[in-house]
Amino acid sequence: MSVSLQSHATARDKAVSNALLPAGTTVVSATSLANVLLPKEKGRRCDFCLSLAPQSEVRLQKCTSCASYWYCGTKCQTSHWRTHKKYCKNINRFCASRKFEQLEGHEKLDALLLTHLLAECSAGGAEEADNPDLSLFMSLLPGPVTGNNAPPTCPLATSRRPTLLVDDLYSRCGNNNFSIHSHLTTIAHGIFPLASRLFNHSCVPNAVAKYRIAPGKEVQMEIVALRDIAPGEEICIPYVDPALLETRQKIFQLTYDFTCTCPSCTALSRLDIPQPAPAGEELISLGTTLHRFLFPVPTPDAIELPKEPVHLETVPSELLCLFRESCLTELCESFSSFSHDGPFESALEVGLTVLAFYVAIYPPNYPQIGMHLLEMAKTAWNVIVTSEHPDPSDPVGVKVLPQAQAYLRLSKQVLDVIGPEGDMEGPLAEVQVLDCLLNKQ
Ligand SMILES: C[S@@+](CC[C@H](N)C(=O)[O-])C[C@H]1O[C@@H](n2cnc3c(N)ncnc32)[C@H](O)[C@@H]1O
Numbered sequence: 001m002s003v004s005l006q007s008h009a010t011a012r013d014k015a016v017s018n019a020l021l022p023a024g025t026t027v028v029s030a031t032s033l034a035n036v037l038l039p040k041e042k043g044r045r046c047d048f049c050l051s052l053a054p055q056s057e058v059r060l061q062k063c064t065s066c067a068s069y070w071y072c073g074t075k076c077q078t079s080h081w082r083t084h085k086k087y088c089k090n091i092n093r094f095c096a097s098r099k100f101e102q103l104e105g106h107e108k109l110d111a112l113l114l115t116h117l118l119a120e121c122s123a124g125g126a127e128e129a130d131n132p133d134l135s136l137f138m139s140l141l142p143g144p145v146t147g148n149n150a151p152p153t154c155p156l157a158t159s160r161r162p163t164l165l166v167d168d169l170y171s172r173c174g175n176n177n178f179s180i181h182s183h184l185t186t187i188a189h190g191i192f193p194l195a196s197r198l199f200n201h202s203c204v205p206n207a208v209a210k211y212r213i214a215p216g217k218e219v220q221m222e223i224v225a226l227r228d229i230a231p232g233e234e235i236c237i238p239y240v241d242p243a244l245l246e247t248r249q250k251i252f253q254l255t256y257d258f259t260c261t262c263p264s265c266t267a268l269s270r271l272d273i274p275q276p277a278p279a280g281e282e283l284i285s286l287g288t289t290l291h292r293f294l295f296p297v298p299t300p301d302a303i304e305l306p307k308e309p310v311h312l313e314t315v316p317s318e319l320l321c322l323f324r325e326s327c328l329t330e331l332c333e334s335f336s337s338f339s340h341d342g343p344f345e346s347a348l349e350v351g352l353t354v355l356a357f358y359v360a361i362y363p364p365n366y367p368q369i370g371m372h373l374l375e376m377a378k379t380a381w382n383v384i385v386t387s388e389h390p391d392p393s394d395p396v397g398v399k400v401l402p403q404a405q406a407y408l409r410l411s412k413q414v415l416d417v418i419g420p421e422g423d424m425e426g427p428l429a430e431v432q433v434l435d436c437l438l439n440k441q
Contacts, residue, residue: 035190048076086119094154111151143175182422202236277324287353301402370414380404
């Protein structure tokens with residue numbers, strides 16, 4: 001393995017690289033011990049491999065016994081039966097019970113994940129000693145949420161009662177629960193003990209988790225280096241979205257029981273971020289100043305992405321009020337609305353400000369930056385194809401085409417580091433299609 005554990009002053013251990021790991025390297029790859037689909041994905045995706053139902057009319061196969069679990073084929077259904085048979089007969093009664101009905105949405109998901117985990121513990125050959133993944137899971141640090149708060153679980157049909165206590169399992173679930181995502185959309189939650197054992201959190205991480213989803217194959221988590229990682233350097237991943245500038249420290253304390261001391265949190269604790277957050281016209285005007293500060297180039301097509309994380313201390317003090325969560329939320333909503341419904345020119349303007357925020361908040365090569373640049377390239381393409389050309393000597397395309405090409409080039413530069421992820425036919429395929437269209441112009 002390219003990493004080893006060393007002791008850490010406050011986090012028990014940390015993962016350090018054994019050699020130079022170039023950007024894009026898969027540091028660790030693992031399958032889940034247990035996972036659960038989000039309710040919105042039930043029936044759309046296979047409950048075993050998590051892949052989407054084919055686009056055609058071919059439907060997923062239901063489990064004929066409970067009719068509540070769906071599979072893309074016999075192979076997945078057979079593989080899932082090893083654990084699914086433990087709760088298949090009882091799951092519908094459990095989900096219709098008052099104690100389950102009364103739970104909040106996220107607690108229902110936890111209850112099902114815990115049920116899947118218990119089924120794994122009681123499946124044949126799954127005693128802790130026989131199952132390295134299970135013993136690794138039990139070696140994880142328990143979180144601050146103690147077992148007494150464990151949600152109800154579905155009764156299991158088994159003569160082999162799990163020897164592990166529900167409370168002990170649950171106390172390790174909250175702080176070791178990954179959001180499985182495809183192209184940045186969360187589709188499921190999962191337990192990946194090896195990644196949990198190895199990686200601490202940073203809001204300026206040098207690696208991220210991605211998931212490979214393919215029909216008939218267990219979902220694979222890969223931890224990918226975002227930049228070159230030097231030998232002996234600690235490898236950290238983000239536990240929560242670093243864009244949660246105001247709430248993330250609270251989440252670390254409540255869910256993970258630590259205070260983050262990464263360079264971004266240290267800078268934020270020293271800076272005096274003024275209240276109230278700007279909104280409306282003032283937000284647009286300050287946001288434009290932020291993008292001019294971060295991209296001091298004459299035209300948008302000359303933009304280059306910084307090679308190092310932006311130090312928040314270097315941002316002019318009159319722009320610090322932008323680092324309230326409501327600012328990015330408002331700008332992202334405007335970008336999304338303009339890029340869907342137009343005017344597309346306005347989307348490009350707001351989009352540049354969103355890009356400036358992302359570059360200030362996320363480290364280089366962070367997936368959100370690449371995905372946003374792809375949306376910018378698509379929007380620029382929409383400006384070109386929807387514009388009327390009243391003056392043939394000055395078509396909009398002459399101005400916007402270089403922008404579209406620049407955004408696409410930068411998007412590819414970022415997304416290539418992370419490589420293929422999620423369901424097939426993702427953003428990298430879109431980059432290819434757009435590349436053909438733009439280079440024909
Ligand atoms: C998934 S485990 C990470 C592996 C852990 N270091 C170990 O030795 O098992 C998560 C726990 O590690 C600790 N941790 C993770 N990141 C940390 C950080 N940046 N600072 C302090 N503690 C951290 C917290 O106790 C957290 O609940």
